[in-house]
Amino acid sequence: xxxxVARPALKAGQAVASARLPVNAASYATLRxxxxxxxxxxxxxxxxxxxxxxxxxxxxxxxxxxxxxxxxGQASNEVFEKAETKPxxxxxxxxxxxxxxxxxxxxxxxxxxxxxxVRRQLQDKPNVDLAIVGEKCKSQLSRSNARQIVLxxxxxxxxxxxxxxxxxxxxQISLLPGxxxxxxxxxxxxxxxxxxxxxxxxxxxxxxxxASANFAAYEIDDSVLPNLREYSLTNxxxxxxxxxxxxxxxxxxxxxxxxxxxAGEMITKFQILFNRTRQAVITNELxxxxxxxxxxxxx
Amino acid sequence: xxxAWKAAGLTYNRYLAVAARVVRRSLKDDKRxxxxxxxxxxxxxxxxxxxxxxxxxxxxxxxxAAISEQGQQGQ
Numbered sequence: 001x002x003x004x005v006a007r008p009a010l011k012a013g014q015a016v017a018s019a020r021l022p023v024n025a026a027s028y029a030t031l032r033x034x035x036x037x038x039x040x041x042x043x044x045x046x047x048x049x050x051x052x053x054x055x056x057x058x059x060x061x062x063x064x065x066x067x068x069x070x071x072x073g074q075a076s077n078e079v080f081e082k083a084e085t086k087p088x089x090x091x092x093x094x095x096x097x098x099x100x101x102x103x104x105x106x107x108x109x110x111x112x113x114x115x116x117x118v119r120r121q122l123q124d125k126p127n128v129d130l131a132i133v134g135e136k137c138k139s140q141l142s143r144s145n146a147r148q149i150v151l152x153x154x155x156x157x158x159x160x161x162x163x164x165x166x167x168x169x170x171x172q173i174s175l176l177p178g179x180x181x182x183x184x185x186x187x188x189x190x191x192x193x194x195x196x197x198x199x200x201x202x203x204x205x206x207x208x209x210x211a212s213a214n215f216a217a218y219e220i221d222d223s224v225l226p227n228l229r230e231y232s233l234t235n236x237x238x239x240x241x242x243x244x245x246x247x248x249x250x251x252x253x254x255x256x257x258x259x260x261x262x263a264g265e266m267i268t269k270f271q272i273l274f275n276r277t278r279q280a281v282i283t284n285e286l287x288x289x290x291x292x293x294x295x296x297x298x299x
Numbered sequence: 300x301x302x303a304w305k306a307a308g309l310t311y312n313r314y315l316a317v318a319a320r321v322v323r324r325s326l327k328d329d330k331r332x333x334x335x336x337x338x339x340x341x342x343x344x345x346x347x348x349x350x351x352x353x354x355x356x357x358x359x360x361x362x363x364a365a366i367s368e369q370g371q372q373g374q
Contacts, residue, residue: 171362
């Protein structure tokens, strides 16, 4: 009697149960989905943490190399400071900007900061040629200023730049056909572990050195001047490369630290979501079992 | 003042590199290995013309070729 009466109700209940089933199935699926995402985020965190550790160890070495190389650049600049050398302001002659970036990414905005600086500079005075060290700035600048690029170098940034790197680059630059009024080296100046800024070092041409105010204080033969110019270009380049390398490592360390922190935040968020969803599924199942039990008991 | 290496077409940097290599090679073995790392250079470069990147070339070979070319012109 009761069963007959209850049947439609049961049917309705079944209908509800069957209607709930896909929802249930969906929640199981999301549970698995969340688990999958959690796992992948954990892996990413592991990777970024490792990269951070690698970057920190490289950073200490790079900073040491930077302080060592600083004396090279400063020693050679001392001469020009004492001689009061200034870049020549000649009309019609081109300026060469050497951009010291590197091949590797994943280090925040240090490459794009330099690219932006170059673009801003190019808007003011378009009569500029670019020699680019490193793939990153090359690909960025080749999109906007491909016509101005005359040389590009690759393979830098794997390790601490050596003096041999700098001298090879300087040699190739001095082989360039163009006659440049001034050569500027753009690099990221290392202010502290958090901050850096694009900075320019001047490398003077022979005429600029010869025209400097206190030039007579030094007894320099005219035939030695090209040597001085080449050597000072190499020194400045070496300094710039080493300092840029240190900046890159510290920027990478910071970027990886932030990435690990973000991953950690995401992990806690997903862990809570995961637990809550699991609990909801369990409660759901319990409710179903209990309703099922009471229903069969009553019948 | 004429330098023999200048007449041979070497740049000052090249001259320095050769001199440095000689010094490094004459060091004792343990020091030499560390020092020779500082002399390594493995860069590639490309010339650009009219906004197009040229061929990627090995920098060391290109420099040597350019220098020997200049040396021949000087003679």
